Amino acid sequence: MFTAVIWGVAGLGLVLSWAKNREKTRQALQFFERAFLSLAPSIVAIIWTIGFILTFLPSEFVLGTIGRNAGIMGVVIAAAFGSIVLIPAFIAFPLAASFLRQGADVRGIAAFVTTLVMVGVLTAPLEVKFFGRRFTLLRNSFSFVMALVIAFIMGEVLR
Amino acid sequence: MKIKVVPAILATLAAATLLTWASRPDKALAVLSVSKDYLFEMLSILPPVLILCGLFDAWVSKQTVERLMGEASGIGGTSIAFLLGTVAMGPLYAAFPIGKSLLDKGASLFNVAVFLCVWAAIKIPMVLFEIKFLGAEFALLRLALTVPAILLIAALLNTFRLNTSRIQ
Numbered sequence: 001m002f003t004a005v006i007w008g009v010a011g012l013g014l015v016l017s018w019a020k021n022r023e024k025t026r027q028a029l030q031f032f033e034r035a036f037l038s039l040a041p042s043i044v045a046i047i048w049t050i051g052f053i054l055t056f057l058p059s060e061f062v063l064g065t066i067g068r069n070a071g072i073m074g075v076v077i078a079a080a081f082g083s084i085v086l087i088p089a090f091i092a093f094p095l096a097a098s099f100l101r102q103g104a105d106v107r108g109i110a111a112f113v114t115t116l117v118m119v120g121v122l123t124a125p126l127e128v129k130f131f132g133r134r135f136t137l138l139r140n141s142f143s144f145v146m147a148l149v150i151a152f153i154m155g156e157v158l159r
Numbered sequence: 160m161k162i163k164v165v166p167a168i169l170a171t172l173a174a175a176t177l178l179t180w181a182s183r184p185d186k187a188l189a190v191l192s193v194s195k196d197y198l199f200e201m202l203s204i205l206p207p208v209l210i211l212c213g214l215f216d217a218w219v220s221k222q223t224v225e226r227l228m229g230e231a232s233g234i235g236g237t238s239i240a241f242l243l244g245t246v247a248m249g250p251l252y253a254a255f256p257i258g259k260s261l262l263d264k265g266a267s268l269f270n271v272a273v274f275l276c277v278w279a280a281i282k283i284p285m286v287l288f289e290i291k292f293l294g295a296e297f298a299l300l301r302l303a304l305t306v307p308a309i310l311l312i313a314a315l316l317n318t319f320r321l322n323t324s325r326i327q
Contacts, residue, residue: 002248003203010207013214028213035209035256041165043201048172051194055186086197086250089285093292100293110301113289118279123252125165130259135316139272142315143279146308154300 082115111151225265244277272313
């Protein structure tokens with residue numbers, strides 16, 4: 001859905017741009033070519049690593065073991081797990097819901113969901129390419145800490 | 160990345176895949192098939208995003224972005240950053256080139272950080288999805304806590320950046 005829309009918008013943009021100004025359109029395509037070629041090797045490396053992690057570290061297993069036995073360490077591990085994996089929301093939310101129903105710790109689930117969306121260890125090399133090491137490290141660390149804060153507040157409120 | 164980190168990582172991954180193949184061919188196949196799925200997903204999203212960034216780069220003037228989202232844009236600029244983040248639907252890595260283009264065109268670091276974090280955490284379809292599966296209480300409470308968290312993260316990133324430029 002998103003993919004179709006974004007291709008449509010990009011295509012339409014290119015056609016309009018070409019109709020108005022060929023030079024600027026050529027410039028835009030050169031920008032695209034440069035960016036794409038510089039990103040491609042990192043992308044392949046990231047994706048290959050994801051392949052290994054998802055194959056040898058099934059989410060069901062990890063979430064199932066850390067979700068239940070509360071404890072602060074469990075919450076931190078859940079947050080760390082969420083930081084590493086890249087699972088689309090439409091798989092992660094139902095999975096998290098099934099663990100909550102089985103009596104998993106709300107804090108662990110909240111920490112996992114929050115770091116899943118906000119912290120990206122695997123996409124960090126890509127983020128570094130755009131924003132530099134310092135920004136990437138700080139953004140991800142702050143997001144990790146905030147995810148823990150959010151999780152513990154939620155644990156208090158939803159108790 | 161001064162030394163060739165990426166080629167080294169790629170070589171390691173290739174070696175690991177071959178080793179896995181030797182002991183557990185089924186696992187090696189699983190690795191490759193999962194990787195293939197994600198590769199197609201990324202390749203279907205990144206090219207149009209980069210084309211849009213290229214068009215943005217060629218057509219939108221620095222003055223416009225600076226006026227709308229620059230240091231002096233105030234709450235208005237942050238609201239635009241917030242809105243841009245929520246209406247998006249793609250994965251976070253699609254936001255990196257867009258955020259970078261905004262930054263290069265004069266948007267403030269605070270606003271770009273807000274844009275990135277909102278894109279990551281608060282997408283309207285995703286919130287609806289979370290309500291459906293985890294319940295309104297869980298999803299809306301998490302949302303209510305995430306908004307101030309994002310503003311705090313952006314403010315921290317902003318100050319840390321300023322400090323470094325002063326020291327160096």
